[in-house]
Amino acid sequence: MTDLKRSSMIVGIAAALALGLSACGETKGDRAASGAAIGGAAGLGVGALTGSPLTGAAIGAAGGAATGALTDENQIDLGKPIWRK
Numbered sequence: 308m309t310d311l312k313r314s315s316m317i318v319g320i321a322a323a324l325a326l327g328l329s330a331c332g333e334t335k336g337d338r339a340a341s342g343a344a345i346g347g348a349a350g351l352g353v354g355a356l357t358g359s360p361l362t363g364a365a366i367g368a369a370g371g372a373a374t375g376a377l378t379d380e381n382q383i384d385l386g387k388p389i390w391r392k
C-alpha cells in the first residue's frame with residue numbers, strides 16, 4: 308500500500324471515529340469540548356499506529372470539535388458530559 312493510500316485510509320478512519328464518538332452535552336460549547344476530547348483521543352490512537360501521534364491527535368480534536376459544534380443533541384446524543392454530572 309502506498310503512503311498516500313495509507314494516509315487517506317487513516318484520515319478516513321479518524322474522521323469516522325470523530326463523527327461517531329463526538330458530541331456529548333446539550334450546549335454547543337459542551338458538545339465541541341467533548342467532541343475535541345474524544346476525537347483527540349481517537350486521533351492519538353490512529354496517529355500512534357502511523358508514527359505521528361500528535362498530528363493524529365490534532366486532526367481528531369479538530370474534527371471532533373467541529374462535529375460537536377455543528378450538530379445538535381437530536382442528531383448525536385451521548386448524554387451529559389462528565390463535567391456536568
